[in-house]
Amino acid sequence: MRRAVLAWAIAYGGLRVWFATGHAPAWKLPGDDLLIPNWAAVAACLITASAVLKIHPRLLWALAAGWVAAAAFLLLDVVAAVLPGLGIPFDPLGMITRLAAVAGAALLALVAKAHQPIPRPWPRWLSAVGAIAAAVGCVTRVAAQAAVGFNQTPYGGNLSLMLFEGGFLLVGTVLPFLLAHPAGRRFPRWLLLLPGLTIGAGMTAYFGVGLIQMVVAALQGEPVYGDVGLPDSFFWVAVPAYVVWGAGLLVAARGYQLATRKAIDSECDLRITQR
Secondary structure (H helix, E strand, O other): OHHHHHHHHHHHHHHHHHHHHHHOOOOOOOOOOOOOOHHHHHHHHHHHHHHHHOOOHHHHHHHHHHHHHHOOOHHHHHHHHHOHHHOOOOOHHHHHHHHHHHHHHHHHHHHHHHHOOOOOOOOHHHHHHHHHHHHHHHHHHHHHHHHHOOOOOOOOOOHHHHHHHHHHHHHHOHHHHHHHOHHHHHOOHHHHHHHHHHHHHHHHHHHHHHHHHHHHHHHOOOOOOOOOOOOHHHHHHHHHHHHHHHHHHHHHHHHHHHHHHHHHHHHHHHHHHHO
16 A cells, blocks of 8 residues: 555656646636645655655644645535536546545555554544534534525525535534434445545535635735625634534544444454354
8 A cells, every 4th residue: 555655646746746847727716726836745745755654644644634635625626516506617627636636645544544553442422522513513604694694695596506505404414413323323334424524524624724724814914715795704703613514524424433333343243153
């Protein structure tokens, strides 16, 4: 697996050098395809290659998280591809390069997981806290929208918007509940774990980076989210709410992952014993 990470770092680093030397395509979303400059991405590839030669699980996890954060626009790619009626620009080339960054993060995570110590038992209360945090984040986000008016959105009232809002509420209420409650174990494992981890990671990365950008803009005396017709106070409530929501989903999903894995291991042991 380390060879795969090294091969990825060399290939992706070469791509970033190509982009940095004036060969990058015209991206459809603001800025570059990643949220870091091309030369910074090249440096990150070198650091990744060096880190995987001397295994330090915590460093590898940190690098994996960094690559996911750098590719945070991937969340917009998915929404734009699934719900084109929302009007979010869809950039296939940008999506491919961001997927490549996330692929590198996944390889790093696999190496880190293979070398990390046995995890401590996961307390059930921690999953409950994560689920509650996700729900509170969702409710806070909705309350922020209610304060400025539900008509103050950049999207029209079409089918894509209705589907988005329906999924929005499910991910903020039903999903965290099922991840933390024993009732969720009656469902196929992937059905809850996949959206819990992917949406949680995507929201935390995208809005976490956005929150940092807001702080920088505020310190520079600039509007925190550009000229979009909404007050800064809205974003100071909505964006942190998204971060809490995403982090809560990740915590609840991790607890669900460990709980269901334990159940699967127990079932396998029982079958072996019966044979």
